[in-house]
Amino acid sequence: MSTHTVLLPVASGPRIRAVLGELSRPHRGSAAVAVVVLVAGAAVSLLVAPLLGEIVDRVARRQGADAVLLPVLGLAGIAVVQGLLAALGVALTARFCETLLAGLRERFVDRALHLPQARIESAGAGDLTSRVTDDVSAVSDSVREAVPELARAALMVALTLVALAVLDWRFLLAALLASPIQVWTARAFLGRSEPLYTAQRIAGGAQQQHLLDTAAGLSTVRALRLHDRHATGIAERAAEVARLAVAVVRLHTQLFARLNLAEFIGLAAVLVTGFWLVGSGATTIGTASAAALYFVNLFTPINVVLFQLDAAQTALAGLRRLVGVADLRRPPEPDEPATVRGARVRVRGLTHHYVEGHPVLTDVDLDVAPGERVALVGASGAGKSTLAGIVAGVHAAGSGTVEIGDARLDDLDADGRRRAVTLVTQESHVFAGPLAGDLRLARPDASDDELLAALDRVGAGGWARALPDGLETVVGDGGHRLPVVAAQQLALARVVLTDPRVLVLDEATAEAGSAGARALEESAEAALAGRSGLVVAHRLTQAAAADRVVVLDAGRVVEEGPHDDLVAAGDRYARLWEAWTGARGGEPAPSPRS
Amino acid sequence: MLAYRGRIAAGGVLFSTHQAGEALVPLLVGVVIDRAVAAGDPVALAGWLAVLALDFLVLSYAYRFGARQSWYAEAWADARLRRQVAGRLLDPRGGGETGRLPGELTGIAVSDAKRVAELQVALPILIAGVAAVAVTAVTLLAIDLSLGLLILLGTPPLLWVVQLVVKPLEKRSGAEQERAAQAAGTAADLVSGLRVLNGIGARPAAVRRYRDSSRQALGATLRATRAEGGFLGTVQLANGLFLAVIALVGGRAAANGDITVGQLVSAVGLAQFLIGPLQMFGFVSARLAQARASAARIAAVLSAPPAVGAPEDGVAPGGVGPDGVGPDGVAPGGAGRDGAGRDGALPDGDPAAGPGELSVRGLRLRRPAGGSGDRSERRSRVDPATLEAGDPGDGRHDGDDRSSNDGRHSTGRLGSDGVDLDVRPGAPTALVAADPEDAAALLAVLARESGPGDGRVTLDGVPLDAWPPEVARGAVLVAAHDAHLFPGSLRDNVMAGAPETADPEPAMAAAAADQVAQTLPDGHDTDVSARGRSLSGGQRQRIALARALAADAPVLVLHDPTTAVDAVTETRIAEGLAAHRAGRSTLLVTTSPALLGQAGTVTFVVDGRVHARGTHAELMADDTYRAVVTA
Numbered sequence A: 001m002s003t004h005t006v007l008l009p010v011a012s013g014p015r016i017r018a019v020l021g022e023l024s025r026p027h028r029g030s031a032a033v034a035v036v037v038l039v040a041g042a043a044v045s046l047l048v049a050p051l052l053g054e055i056v057d058r059v060a061r062r063q064g065a066d067a068v069l070l071p072v073l074g075l076a077g078i079a080v081v082q083g084l085l086a087a088l089g090v091a092l093t094a095r096f097c098e099t100l101l102a103g104l105r106e107r108f109v110d111r112a113l114h115l116p117q118a119r120i121e122s123a124g125a126g127d128l129t130s131r132v133t134d135d136v137s138a139v140s141d142s143v144r145e146a147v148p149e150l151a152r153a154a155l156m157v158a159l160t161l162v163a164l165a166v167l168d169w170r171f172l173l174a175a176l177l178a179s180p181i182q183v184w185t186a187r188a189f190l191g192r193s194e195p196l197y198t199a200q201r202i203a204g205g206a207q208q209q210h211l212l213d214t215a216a217g218l219s220t221v222r223a224l225r226l227h228d229r230h231a232t233g234i235a236e237r238a239a240e241v242a243r244l245a246v247a248v249v250r251l252h253t254q255l256f257a258r259l260n261l262a263e264f265i266g267l268a269a270v271l272v273t274g275f276w277l278v279g280s281g282a283t284t285i286g287t288a289s290a291a292a293l294y295f296v297n298l299f300t301p302i303n304v305v306l307f308q309l310d311a312a313q314t315a316l317a318g319l320r321r322l323v324g325v326a327d328l329r330r331p332p333e334p335d336e337p338a339t340v341r342g343a344r345v346r347v348r349g350l351t352h353h354y355v356e357g358h359p360v361l362t363d364v365d366l367d368v369a370p371g372e373r374v375a376l377v378g379a380s381g382a383g384k385s386t387l388a389g390i391v392a393g394v395h396a397a398g399s400g401t402v403e404i405g406d407a408r409l410d411d412l413d414a415d416g417r418r419r420a421v422t423l424v425t426q427e428s429h430v431f432a433g434p435l436a437g438d439l440r441l442a443r444p445d446a447s448d449d450e451l452l453a454a455l456d457r458v459g460a461g462g463w464a465r466a467l468p469d470g471l472e473t474v475v476g477d478g479g480h481r482l483p484v485v486a487a488q489q490l491a492l493a494r495v496v497l498t499d500p501r502v503l504v505l506d507e508a509t510a511e512a513g514s515a516g517a518r519a520l521e522e523s524a525e526a527a528l529a530g531r532s533g534l535v536v537a538h539r540l541t542q543a544a545a546a547d548r549v550v551v552l553d554a555g556r557v558v559e560e561g562p563h564d565d566l567v568a569a570g571d572r573y574a575r576l577w578e579a580w581t582g583a584r585g586g587e588p589a590p591s592p593r594s
Numbered sequence B: 001m002l003a004y005r006g007r008i009a010a011g012g013v014l015f016s017t018h019q020a021g022e023a024l025v026p027l028l029v030g031v032v033i034d035r036a037v038a039a040g041d042p043v044a045l046a047g048w049l050a051v052l053a054l055d056f057l058v059l060s061y062a063y064r065f066g067a068r069q070s071w072y073a074e075a076w077a078d079a080r081l082r083r084q085v086a087g088r089l090l091d092p093r094g095g096g097e098t099g100r101l102p103g104e105l106t107g108i109a110v111s112d113a114k115r116v117a118e119l120q121v122a123l124p125i126l127i128a129g130v131a132a133v134a135v136t137a138v139t140l141l142a143i144d145l146s147l148g149l150l151i152l153l154g155t156p157p158l159l160w161v162v163q164l165v166v167k168p169l170e171k172r173s174g175a176e177q178e179r180a181a182q183a184a185g186t187a188a189d190l191v192s193g194l195r196v197l198n199g200i201g202a203r204p205a206a207v208r209r210y211r212d213s214s215r216q217a218l219g220a221t222l223r224a225t226r227a228e229g230g231f232l233g234t235v236q237l238a239n240g241l242f243l244a245v246i247a248l249v250g251g252r253a254a255a256n257g258d259i260t261v262g263q264l265v266s267a268v269g270l271a272q273f274l275i276g277p278l279q280m281f282g283f284v285s286a287r288l289a290q291a292r293a294s295a296a297r298i299a300a301v302l303s304a305p306p307a308v309g310a311p312e313d314g315v316a317p318g319g320v321g322p323d324g325v326g327p328d329g330v331a332p333g334g335a336g337r338d339g340a341g342r343d344g345a346l347p348d349g350d351p352a353a354g355p356g357e358l359s360v361r362g363l364r365l366r367r368p369a370g371g372s373g374d375r376s377e378r379r380s381r382v383d384p385a386t387l388e389a390g391d392p393g394d395g396r397h398d399g400d401d402r403s404s405n406d407g408r409h410s411t412g413r414l415g416s417d418g419v420d421l422d423v424r425p426g427a428p429t430a431l432v433a434a435d436p437e438d439a440a441a442l443l444a445v446l447a448r449e450s451g452p453g454d455g456r457v458t459l460d461g462v463p464l465d466a467w468p469p470e471v472a473r474g475a476v477l478v479a480a481h482d483a484h485l486f487p488g489s490l491r492d493n494v495m496a497g498a499p500e501t502a503d504p505e506p507a508m509a510a511a512a513a514d515q516v517a518q519t520l521p522d523g524h525d526t527d528v529s530a531r532g533r534s535l536s537g538g539q540r541q542r543i544a545l546a547r548a549l550a551a552d553a554p555v556l557v558l559h560d561p562t563t564a565v566d567a568v569t570e571t572r573i574a575e576g577l578a579a580h581r582a583g584r585s586t587l588l589v590t591t592s593p594a595l596l597g598q599a600g601t602v603t604f605v606v607d608g609r610v611h612a613r614g615t616h617a618e619l620m621a622d623d624t625y626r627a628v629v630t631a
């Protein structure tokens, strides 16, 4: 039970650096070039102020109108170089950052898709989804905007300070008068904004989750007339988000007010210094003007640095969550993966629990002979789906062993397991994109003909060919919607393509409602042909058609044997069978298999 | 948007003041250079520094209040838009979600609302940008006519260049965003299908698929950033050259003695200051384009026609009242319909207070292919209640009685057929549909998710669609077989539709959900995770059923409530259900024999028409029926 939510890990600073370092190693060269270009760009732009100062000086020295031409040409030249370097700098930084980002997100998705299912579920489905969507996009945005801007602005600030010192070290000293306020503001601000952003992210996530849940359950909401409750819930969440946004703005405006104070103090100090230096003949009016212009031009980059540092905090939170997952080890693959021979299933001493102290399976033994069909039946909640999932390698067993053929499930690598066993449940998912793409998840190298053949085999060829673009029709989220029966047939077609030795069906035909189930049972029959089958079924016609029936009760195997024997034994299964047939007038319809 | 006009104006004025203050800074620096530094006058220095301080004070406060005005407006506009989208989705008449999956709807309510709300800030900034350019121009004109003219005449071409470069960039970044969104969408889709991926062992294939789409996104992004680099470079080049021209003209003027050295410094400073607002124009115009696209998506949801009710009582955008009732929840009756709903006035009283007699007449479950149905065929009809049940030889009483048409299998004529059905207090009534689509169509009409067409559905004599949908649903509860559980405790879920003081136990016992609570770690307080995924399939279904029973509606319609439970539990539920609903109206839409055995009359529908009617035991003699229910 997800009563105890354990969120997925969040990375520490050193781990983030380590992972980013590792991912960026192959791109170090391009990073270096990007830095050089950025520095050069910033350096060139610093020449503007002295050139303007030179013009002022030439005017002050009364060198005539034409004397300004030379520095003006210099300005034009700078403009050209600056434009080129800016264009190059943006492209190069982006190349480095984006490639790094792509590497990170790919690694993240790789690890995310390899997380054990139980781990994802105990974190709550929303945790991983929000990392995949929100955090990836927050980090991307920041890489796209914040990082280059921050780099440019920080360089500008540093180089301008150097340039001030070159003009006269006393100008630098004057300018630095502003910095205590700036540093103090930055620290106070960053300290206070962090918790606000955390609160914002939580509120945003809650809002998103609520909306998603409402949107997914709209018809239930309508049927039970829960509109008001949901509307109120969403309004409350939205108001919370707005309140936090307002609090953030408050903080930002306070920050800018303090920065304005710092700007004034620094500017006044530079002007007074200029006044004093010009008065004492230590410098020219032009230099004083240049110093003042330098300082005025510092306003924007300093604001940018602080602002982007702040934005980087949000990104950092996202990055922590991304790297937290990206840094996980892939579940270890066996060094020498076993190869599956044979198609039997052998389960011994299987015990499992989701919640400590609440065992769901206890000491379960189960055998399926090659080519045999075993039905797994039992009361709702008995643990059938859990057992099915463990046999298919979807859940890790608490303890006990599962063997497919002569190999332990744990000794198989991903590919071996794929060929060994497949699980189809009533929970269908049509993957977004072309229908062919969905099917190729099961066998990436399948030709179109093979795909169609698989669809034909499960009775889906008809509707698949009738789709507007055939196999290329975009299905799933945002595409053509497939009815439940079709979606389930698609799942069975995937099985045909994967061609596993063992097929586990967990009420694969139930979701279609009883009337749609029949068509699906034929499809399932086709998919089962030639494989060992473990079939979880409440529809006992399926059990009657199986070679053997295993009855599970409260997590234990309580009966097993051929259908007729169990009926004759007059115990649990017989009671189930009686309930089933009693309602059907004692005479079940012929099973599809006979 | 218009609701915030005042705030936008105030924000615009304050931001403009801020920009003007910023523009004054280089001007004042020039003045200080002239009057104090060049003249060596300490008194002037002190005086002008005081003016500078004043300027900073003004610009700082103007920004502070302007920013608060605008961003507060943004935050609340954002929340308001989200409420409106949610309000439309939650409108009892439905239709807002048509054709869109939950993820997309959430995206519209969150991201698109945010983009539109951002206009609250973008517009004042735009106003301020214009003001900044104006102030700069005026100041420059005051310094020197030719310089001022240069800036005034130079700015438009500069802007034009910026626009010229922004356009293709916008296009590119649109394509890039799409690719990036696609990659993100792929990831989210794979994660939500993880259980299925696991089942077929397709994790590695899924990882490869994501890598492909991520690489494509990367390619698109890099192309777009090259364009962006070009844009930035062009802007810098244009600005730099403009500065050089100003320096040239200004420098010559100063050399000729037309302006002072300080004024030259001011002019140059102002020209540099101008770069800020100019770049802002590009930023704002990109935002405007995004906001327009987002606004269109929001409008599409808000103006989606309701699923029930004719367009003329369509939902005004966001005009749904807090109680979810539209201005006129009554669907105009179809032609030939009598009863209270006809004149558009609400019938008196509460439909939930009546005895709960539901009657369906001539309801067509299949859309006629083209053309309006010929109503003349709806002539005198045998009252279904008087029908003798079950005549397996030829069960098509209903169809045959009125079949003046001989082509009942041609889709064009199917429209003339319809289903009659009565649900009365007492033992449950049942309906078996050979085709699940027929059942779905009937359920949609009873749930007021779609209109009855030219059929007639009445509750205690009043047409069901005379009531606003949410009122009708209070009287007729249709519980879907895949009903959604919401996050919260088990008890919260069961009690979701019930009066607050009700006791959940009887309903839970009837649905065999008491046993679920017993096996779960925290009993009734166990958290039901998103979509009830931590429950077994049968547990989930039983809780949904208990919820439907606990709501205690006068008419309860249950669709396949036991598909996920075992036969013994199903029998227990069938009995519990019948006992719990004794004396009330219940319709079971199912093919489960265990449930059908508890029903009084069973109506069997084939091809959208009533094929036979009788008790379950009687109908079992019909081969078609038997095949459907025992398969």
Ligand SMILES: Nc1ncnc2c1ncn2[C@@H]1O[C@H](COP(=O)(O)OP(=O)(O)OP(=O)(O)O)[C@@H](O)[C@H]1O
Pocket (backbone or CB within 6 Å): A001, A002, A121, A354, A355, A360, A378, A379, A380, A381, A382, A383, A384, A385, A386, A387, B519, B520, B533, B534, B535, B536, B537, B538, B539, B564, B565, B566
């Ligand atoms: N993801 C999960 N987290 C916590 N508990 C779970 C989870 N999945 C199942 N359980 C619990 O484990 C028990 C067995 O569930 P399982 O799904 O295996 O039953 P089942 O036999 O398939 O039942 P049904 O016939 O209703 O599908 C149930 O009590 C259920 O609540």
Ligand SMILES: [Mg+2]
Pocket (backbone or CB within 6 Å): A384, A385, A386, A506, B536, B537, B538
């Ligand atoms: Mg199950």
